[in-house]
Amino acid sequence: QKEVEQNSGPLSVPEGAIASLNCTYSDRGSQSFFWYRQYSGKSPELIMFIYSNGDKEDGRFTAQLNKASQYVSLLIRDSQPSDSATYLCVGYSSASKIIFGSGTRLSIRP
Amino acid sequence: DAGVIQSPRHEVTEMGQEVTLRCKPISGHDYLFWYRQTMMRGLELLIYFNNNVPIDDSGMPEDRFSAKMPNASFSTLKIQPSEPRDSAVYFCASRPDSSTLRAQYFGPGTRLLVL
Numbered sequence: 001q002k003e004v005e006q007n008s009g010p011l012s013v014p015e016g017a018i019a020s021l022n023c024t025y026s027d028r029g030s031q032s033f034f035w036y037r038q039y040s041g042k043s044p045e046l047i048m049f050i051y052s053n054g055d056k057e058d059g060r061f062t063a064q065l066n067k068a069s070q071y072v073s074l075l076i077r078d079s080q081p082s083d084s085a086t087y088l089c090v091g092y093s094s095a096s097k098i099i100f101g102s103g104t105r106l107s108i109r110p
Numbered sequence: 111d112a113g114v115i116q117s118p119r120h121e122v123t124e125m126g127q128e129v130t131l132r133c134k135p136i137s138g139h140d141y142l143f144w145y146r147q148t149m150m151r152g153l154e155l156l157i158y159f160n161n162n163v164p165i166d167d168s169g170m171p172e173d174r175f176s177a178k179m180p181n182a183s184f185s186t187l188k189i190q191p192s193e194p195r196d197s198a199v200y201f202c203a204s205r206p207d208s209s210t211l212r213a214q215y216f217g218p219g220t221r222l223l224v225l
Binding site: 043092 | 143152153155201208210211213214215216217218219
C-alpha cells in the first residue's frame with residue numbers, strides 16, 4: 001500500500017460544478033497535508049495546506065481532513081477550465097518524511 | 111521575492127556526457143530538495159539538504175548521480191555519465207525550516223533529454 005494514495009483519474013467535471021479530489025494515507029501519525037496543482041509542463045504550485053481535522057476554505061478551494069478515517073480531500077467550487085491540471089496530495093509522515101501522492105488529473109469540460 | 115531559480119531550463123545532451131543542473135533556493139530557506147519527475151514514476155525525491163549538509167540521499171538512483179551544496183544559495187545535481195533513461199524533468203524545491211507545517215516551494219524545473 002502506498003503511503004499516500006490518489007486516484008490517477010482523469011476526473012472529468014463540467015464547468016461550474018464542484019470538483020472533489022480525494023487522497024488517503026496509511027500513516028496514522030501524519031500531521032499535515034498539502035495540495036499542489038501542476039499544469040502540464042510546469043512545476044507544482046502550492047494551493048492549500050491543512051493540519052487540523054475539519055475544513056479549511058480559501059476562495060473557491062476547500063481542504064478537508066479526517067484523521068480518524070485517514071483521508072484528505074480538496075473541493076473546487078465553480079470549476080473553471082483553468083482548473084484543469086494534475087493535483088498532488090502531499091503529506092508528512094510521523095517521521096517527518098515528505099510523501100507525495102501520484103496525482104489526480106482533473107479535466108474541466110466547458 | 112524571487113522564487114527558486116533553476117538553470118538551465120532545458121538541456122539536450124548525448125549519452126555519456128556530463129550534465130550539471132543548478133539551483134538557487136529561496137533566500138533564508140534552510141532546506142533544499144532535488145526531485146525527478148517522469149510519466150512512469152511520478153515525482154521522486156532524490157536528495158535533500160539541511161543547512162548545506164546532505165541529509166538523505168537514498169533516492170539517488172546510482173553512483174552516476176551526485177549533488178552538492180557548497181553554500182546556502184547554490185546547489186548542483188550532476189549526472190556523469192548521462193544515459194537516455196535519465197531523461198526527465200528535474201525540480202529543485204526549498205523549505206524554510208524543519209516544521210512539517212511548512213510547504214516546499216518548487217523551481218520551474220530543468221527538462222533533460224539524453225539522446
